[in-house]
Amino acid sequence: MLVTSALVACLIGFITFQRIYHDEVQASTQAVRQLAATVKNTVSIAAYLQDQQLAREVADGLLGNDIVQGVAVHSDNRLLVDAGVTEWDADYQAECLSLSSPFVVEERVGSLCLYPSRSYFEQRATQRARSQISVMLEFGVVLMLLLMTVMHRLFSQPIKLLSRHLHSFTLNNPQPLVVPKFHQGDEIGALFEDSNKLLGSVAEAFKRERALRQEMEQLENQFRHIFEQASSGIAILDLQGAPKVLNPSFESMIGAEAVAGICAGTMAFEELAVNRDELARAVVHAAHTRDVVNTDIELALGPRQGAWVHLAMSRVDEADGDCYLEVLSYDVSERREREAQFRLEAEHDPLTGVLNRRAGVRRIETLLQDIQATGRQCAIFMLDLDRFKPLNDAFGHDAGDHALVWVVERLRKVTRGGDIIVRWGGDEFLLAVELPHGMEDADQLAGRILQSFEQPLTLADGQRASLGASIGIAMSPQHGSELPMLIQYADQAMYAAKIAQGNQRCFFQLVADN
């Protein structure tokens, strides 16, 4: 800007000088002409009379003017006066005037040449140009200063103010900008107001965002707290079953070793369970469906090895496409134990520990169906104790109970694990036994039972007693496949045995033959 101004100033100065110089030349020429016109009459007379003295006087008078440098007066080609002409600059034009006779106008008597002073009007032109340019410059400088002041006041200052405000603006303590007094309603004012609006909305958004973030953090803390403090174990797995996050309860449940193992990938998740295939299936099921998959596992390792844990697994699909499995675990050992206890109590005879009648029927029916489906054979034994009532009467109920326990001990000894022993009535027992060789095996088994009863029974007070048993046997599928019928047949056979003095076994078939 400064360079441009200087260039423009130089150009304007040059043009001004040229113009002034030209004007000055014009003015000087004009002045010289006027001077010439003024002295024309006198010079004419001098030329007419060839009066050198008169011409000299006039020339001296003319030379008294700064503007005239030289004067030459000729009379009929004779030089009358020649003053200051020698130093004349040849390339500058002299003002020459033809002189006519004062009396006969047509008669030319000589000439007057005036040589304008070039240095004079150059100097004048320079002076004028200088003063004009200096006035222009002063005016320009003043105008520029004024303009700069106004610009500064109107634009630079408020924008600087705005910039300073924006620089010191903080979101924590948003202060609205004050619109400068002079700019209310104009563009600068609008700029301030818009900035205020923008900053306000930014601050507002920031505040909202921060509140939201705090809320989120709080929520996250709460969730984390819940996650970490939950008594139930929580595990987040990917869809392949690899753990992402385990909460402390889960970790303490499975133990540090297992945590290290499954987190390092050296151990599969399903290896936590004894029934690992079931767990693996449950994981796959949960990973590929939207079902909540519930399964109980028995922990295979860790501090709580052998404990039963209920797992509720469900797939969670996040909005961003992330999927994982959420596993909630509850220790259900106690419940299972209680359930088992309940079941035991519900299905077993509290005294002897064998199945009660209802549970027994159910179990045997299952066995019968199984046998029927596979073409095997089984025998139903109805066993009634001989001489139990007299013992009971003679030694009391405790002795009777003792005797019943003793009986069951015998039966258990001679039967196998899979055989079903049911307390059918007071001193009646029902046995269901799978036998590969049918009646032959049944007969042998009955024989072994009876044989085991031959050993005397020692009561609590040291007294001895003896018990016998009558056994009725019905065979399936030889005698049928319906349990009520088979029981009835076995019962009939048992009566037959009882009638035949007891302590023996009878097959239903035999009874029927009789």
Place this chain on the structure above:
Amino acid sequence: MNRCRLLLIALLLGSPLCWGGGDIVVVVNPHNPVPALSRGEVIDLYMGRLRQFPDGQGVAPVDYVAELPIKTAFYYQLTRRSLAQINAYWARLLFNGSARPPLQAESARDVIKAVATDRAAIGYIYANEVTDSVKVVARLTADP
């Protein structure tokens, strides 16, 4: 008043023409060898430019004192200048000290006498006043 002024203007303007029949002649001494003089030569002689006749004889112009009608007519017919202008011319030169105006005679008779006695003299008179004692060398007709 107005009439008087008009009359005066008419007199002044018309005065040179009033002497319709009265041409002015320039006369010299009969012994002067110059046969005739042109109007320009007469002007130059009377205005001080020429100091001698063409033959080298010095010249002594004779004029009239004061503003006689013939003087006014002479200068007007010769130079188309008023007498006042002619007087101003001489005044300028006299101040300068470089010229000498003609001698001044009282009347035509004085002029004739001066010319008749002085070989270098030159004068002017009305044509009807010419005598044998002078030689006419130029005639200024009244018509412009």
